[in-house]
Amino acid sequence: MNSKDLQTIRELLSTPKKIAIVPHKNPDGDAIGAALALWHYLNNSGHQPEVISPNDYPKFLKWMPGTEQVVIFEKQGDMARDFLSAADLVFTVDFNQLARTGAMQESLLSSRARFLMIDHHQQPDGFAQLVYSDPEMSSTCEMVYKVLEGLGGLDAISPEIANCLYAGILTDTGSFKYSATSSNTHRVVANLIDRGAQNTEIHRKIFDTNTPERLQLLGIALRNMVVLKPYRTAYTSLRQEDLDACRYQKGDTEGFVNYGLSLEGIRFAAIFIENREEGIIKISFRSKGDFSVNNFARNHYSGGGHINAAGGRSRESMEDTLTRFESLLKSYKKTLNA
Ligand code: 5GP
Ligand code: MN
Secondary structure, X not given: OOHHHHHHHHXXXXXXXXXXXXXXXXXXXXXXXXXXXXXXXXXXXXOEEEEEEOOOOOHHHOOOOOHHHOEEOOOOHHHHHHHXXXXXXXXEEOOOOHHHHHHHHHHHHOOOOEEXXXXXXXXXXXXXXXXXXXXXXXXXXXXXXXXXXXXXXXXXXXXXXXXXXHHHHHHHOOOOOOOOOOHHHHHHHHHHHHOOOOHHHHHHHHHOOOOHHHHHHHHHHHHOOEEEHHHOEEEEEEOHHHXXXXXXXXXXXXXXXXXXXXXXXXXXXXXEEEEOOOOEEEEEEEEOOOOOHHHHHHHHXXXXXXXXXXXXXXXXXXXXXXXXXXXXXHHHHHHHHO
């Protein structure tokens, strides 16, 4: 964040403000971690912040300090709308298009607050007056760290904030292995540990939360995997019946898509997950190297994300969706083998 924007934020925060902090729908560790870290900072600085999430998030993130404060728009709509209509500022974290907030979008569009975006996705829309966007960053949490450091120095990072930011960086970098993980990411993480992030505990709380049902669901996903060597692609799918049989809970399929990418020689992986209630197939794409799943998701699945991790949806049946996906691959054969 440049010093002029930091100065603008400093001025905006020089008097107590009512501030909404909004992550994207189906928030992940980075979105919730960034939102709660900001909440703690603003709360510690005498403001009246409220994290308003479009919908609920997985249990493996609910240990984060401040999680009990989060207002869920889908469940507490009136409270959320009242807060939004009276808010002076809205921080949006970890998304680049207002549509990523789902049904909450309308309340945001009608708000008179000033919007500040902190995000690392490519091609941000212009809905915010103040934009801190950097697609080279590992995570939104790393960016929030920079903002807080710029505003208040390392003293601004309390142990609660350190734990939230560590969790977001950890999850968005695939435990510090994705290519956006820089030496600076490691420096930030080192400082977070010095400021009280309980790194070993956080790993345990996030990754050692399997249930037998989740492992069974993973078994189904692995059995359903289709490997298309000529396209260096592996994809899998889960039907509503599979989810029901394994008593699916939010977050259970997190990380499944990565198994395809762990196959030798595979550069492109996808998982198709049926959501009968919403009438969609939710899709996650992952890649290695130059193949941009952000472009792929934008061009064919009304989605987006990053070069190597993106998502989208299909409104066709599972069968038609998979058939179309396979035939789409033909036009990408050269790129996938480059
Ligand atoms: P996931 O596959 O884990 O849901 O998402 C991977 C990345 O793509 C995340 O950074 C997420 O924010 C982004 N993403 C997922 N679904 C969508 C979508 O429908 N639209 C856009 N623009 N981004 C998405
Ligand atoms: Mn993120």
